[in-house]
Amino acid sequence: xxxxxxxxxxxxxxxxxxxxxxxxxxxxxxxxxxxxxxxxxxxxxxxxxxxxxxxxxxxxxxxxxxxx
Amino acid sequence: xxxxxxxxxxxxxxxxxxxxxxxxxxxxxxxxxxxxxxxxxxxxxxxxxxxxxxxxxxxxxxxxxxxxxxxxxxxxxxxxxxxxxxxxxxxxxxxxxxxxxxxxxxxxxxxxxxxxxxxxxxxxxxxxxxxxxxxxxxxxxxxxxxxxxxxxxxxxxxxxxxxxxxxxxxxxxxx
Numbered sequence: 001x002x003x004x005x006x007x008x009x010x011x012x013x014x015x016x017x018x019x020x021x022x023x024x025x026x027x028x029x030x031x032x033x034x035x036x037x038x039x040x041x042x043x044x045x046x047x048x049x050x051x052x053x054x055x056x057x058x059x060x061x062x063x064x065x066x067x068x
Numbered sequence: 069x070x071x072x073x074x075x076x077x078x079x080x081x082x083x084x085x086x087x088x089x090x091x092x093x094x095x096x097x098x099x100x101x102x103x104x105x106x107x108x109x110x111x112x113x114x115x116x117x118x119x120x121x122x123x124x125x126x127x128x129x130x131x132x133x134x135x136x137x138x139x140x141x142x143x144x145x146x147x148x149x150x151x152x153x154x155x156x157x158x159x160x161x162x163x164x165x166x167x168x169x170x171x172x173x174x175x176x177x178x179x180x181x182x183x184x185x186x187x188x189x190x191x192x193x194x195x196x197x198x199x200x201x202x203x204x205x206x207x208x209x210x211x212x213x214x215x216x217x218x219x220x221x222x223x224x225x226x227x228x229x230x231x232x233x234x235x236x237x238x239x240x241x242x243x
Contacts, residue, residue, distance in 0.1 A: 001182035009180065010170060010187065017175045017189075039224050041232040049228045050175075051219055058218045064177040064205055064231075066191065 009061055016052050017063050024052075032056035120241060132207045133238050138163060139203060140243070152193055165210075177202040179209050181216060200242050205235040 001009075008027035012034060015022050020036040034052045041047040050063040120130040139145050144160035148169045151158030159168040166185025170178075173189030176198055180186055186206035192199045208231045215223060 013178045014172050039228040051224050053219050060215055060219050062179045063175040064202055065175045
């Protein structure tokens, strides 16, 4: 992953951590938007992971988050 | 002929001068205040901690815990802690693993699959426990995730569950 692509993923992570409904382009440049899906920890439902997924090119990364 | 008191005076002057010279040499030698032996360097351990195996962790899990210990004890990780105190982003490569502190990230961590590394966000620093769990969580995911071929709902649920579970268990034996 080059520096520019990495920075795009960081920017995407920051924006989607703040607002999962925001329209964020796929960092890979495949003319698509990232979708998000939150998956809760069954032991502590205040914790969850936010998957950021491109349904066109299958690129993904994951945020570890909590409601607090 | 030299009087004994003069001889004694000269002897003291010579002695003090010699001591001062030696001290100056030592100060120059000691210009680096951190001797190499005191700098911790993250190293990969080739041996499996049997104590952790006896606690029910698998070999892969023990390797992850040992890698996390190496990260936490490294000089590079200390640089990330300094950056966090200063509110500045910082990146380090620790044992080939890219780890970046990103103060603008409102999350504890973010896996960076393409980099074989992860970001640490500001929420990880809400407690030592959360910081440890974040490191363990991210290492576990990087080691075990099979989502590179696409993420289904079932796969996401399974991998999230496993990562949170492992981080919670391993955090108790990490330090």
